Amino acid sequence: MDMNQYLSMFIDESNDHLQSLNEKMLELEASPEDISIVQVIFRSAHTLKGMAATMGFEDLAALTHQMENVLDLVRNDKLKMQNFIFDTLFKSLDALEAMVQDITQGGEGKADVSAIVASLQAIVRGEVPGGAQDAAPAEGSAQPAGAPISKEQVQLDEFQHSILEQSLAAGHRVLFIEVSIREDCQLKAARAYMVFDLLERSGEVVKSHPTVQEIEQEKFDRSFSLYFITEKDPDELRTMILNLSEIEDAKLVSIDSDTLTQLGEKIKEEEVLAQAPAPETAADAAPVETAAEEKPVAAGDKQPAAKKVVAAPSRTIRVDIERLDVLMNLFSELLIDRVRLEQLATEIKSQELTESVEHMGRVSSDLQNIVMKLRMVAIDTVFNRFPRMVRDLAKSLGKKLDLVITGAETELDRTVIDEIGDPLVHLLRNSVDHGIESIAERVAAGKPETGTVNLRAFHSGNHVFIEIQDDGKGIDRSKVLASAIKKGVVTEDESRSMTDEQVYQLLFAPGFSTAEKISDISGRGVGLDVVKSKISTLGGHVAVTSTLGEGTLFSVQLPLTLSIISAMMIRLGSEKYAIPLSSIVETGIIRKNQVRNVHGSKLIPYRDAHIPLMSLSRFFDAPDFNEEDEEETEIVVIRKGDRMAALAIDSFIGQNEIVIKNLGKYLPQVQGISGATILGDGQVALILDPNALIK
């Protein structure tokens, strides 16, 4: 059977499954006890195997088969997920990705996977590679009194860990207490509060799981656990707790210093691996868009129903981009005909014709909105591979860091989406490698061990901004300059008068690298200049701000070519213009006598200050409008950064969602104009560039 017709479907679906495998694996790494995640992973792997086998990609099928074997043991509780298993599975995913990539490029998807297959088979046989042997016994000895202390519950951070250590050293008792409340209890939170109240009278609660806030909001099942420092006898405490009403059981385990050390080691190891933040940090950082977002859910609420809401797949179909282009062009033609019909209707003056043409008008404007939005893609499709990349990177560099993604839903035109991935990878790598310090350096600088890299996307004006901000060491101006002078990029004289921004821009000069050590991640001096040229070809630019010791912000500004923005449509005599809504502060009317002339420029009172009044008609040489002829004129107050100005216009038409188009290759740059849009009647309206109007 000829499989070619199914090939593209296979590639698309494989990529989907690989993406979901990656995401779920990260999620599982964050909460290894959650079997429901393993089920999802297993199903994805199984489907992938089936597809690969059908299509005749044997290596692909063989590797997924081995992964499935491992996952099968895990989901049947015969194997506990451990670090080396995660690593091997991630490696397998990488190999699978490489194979699918090969198939995409017309290859046969063959690869030597024998090494990975062998290690997967070893895992199935229950063998543990040397490096991970410590982890397993640690787990065993962590339960000396028979009480299960699962890793999930033991989310002690360094600080809490050291408190416990000190308490033990000072001769206090450290207890791990697990309290379960009766099933029929109505006010779980109240009971839990009573337990806390009781305990706090006789000692100190160091850490509870779930957190105190979560318990107060009744976000726990029936039991909670905590670390407790006290002088009291465990049995006495137990009796006290059980004396409270509706408490079913209380388990108290004394923790000695050995157990604590082992716990600490284990935690440390887990944390280095887990790039996802621990639950308490995730709960604070609300807009986290990584696996971390789902983690509090996984940890706090184990009901599968709640998880399903998160994992519900969006219902989509795949459409060739070219078909969308054709659709868009056909639709534009339809619009022109619509205008003709409208004109005819006004000439013929038939009631019925007018009504149906009006209805057609309404339908077609809805249709227009939908057609225009079809080309827009959420930047999520680019961002979703970053959590995994950053995890691997941080691990190979021995750093701890959180990647916090916000604005992944920001929409960009498909063409920009396709191009922006690589530059962002470079910038992220740069931040992780050069920005974030090693753990030792961070501790020495009094910073938290875990660094944070923020990846943000948002619309602003007629641009999309993508920002990468780290809380690392910042850029050392003198180091950059010294290196630049040595390489002959600038002279010493020039360097003295350079602004910080100019100095930071040197990082983007070809062949420039300040890293003392060349690593295989970045620092070959070839990354950032490529980034800059790529972004320039997309019509954007990169800005850098940095504070030594506090971090660096790379801000990528991209034009919204072909993307949709909200705009205020205005009239200037017979001409129509669009002003991006995002740069409008407000609209209003001023009388002629409110305008003051100061040194030849016009000012109007605005709130408590005066702002310049610009004549759009003069700036654009409008043929048939001049606000000077009017006693009162409409104004639009626009903003660029903290500067504002008022534009005098003829009248407002209204607010619209518009699609930004460029003016064609022949007119690349026109002062004060950022692009054009096609109005509902098929006419072209120009889009103002407020940034160019405010000097």
Add this chain to the structure above:
Amino acid sequence: MLQEWGQGARLNKGGFFVAEQIKVIVFALGNEEYGIDVDKVRTIERMMPITRVPKTYSFIKGVINLRGVVIPVIDLRGRFNLEETEYTDQTRIIIVAVGDMEVGFIVDAANDVVDLDRDNIDSPPEVVGGVKAKYLDGVAKVGEDRLLIMLNLAEVLNRGEVAHLEQLED
């Protein structure tokens, strides 16, 4: 030997060399007839509403919406420093494509397609119909008494040259 016959020269059935034939769109500006290779022409449109683009050269009349694509439109009369006239029913916009650049030319009329032998195109004299030679590829003879002025599109659309021209005018 082949080269002397020009690229694309081929043998006819009888084994004789014949010159390459090209199809040319014919349009009018004033009293002259001009030609553009049909391969370079995307479509010919009737006059349609043009949105003025401020702060550009006066011969750039603005932009049009051609089936969803925004395309700049140049008045060829203005481009060649000929006197601009009112648009009539005969006025056409010829959409040409050079590389990935699409531009519309406003011309007095466009209503003919002719076949030309490349051999029949002669190099242009200095100025034809008020248009400088560098904008022209040559002059072709059609039939007995018809002369077609072949446009050099690359030069007509050369932006750098436009800037220079503007400087001279200032």
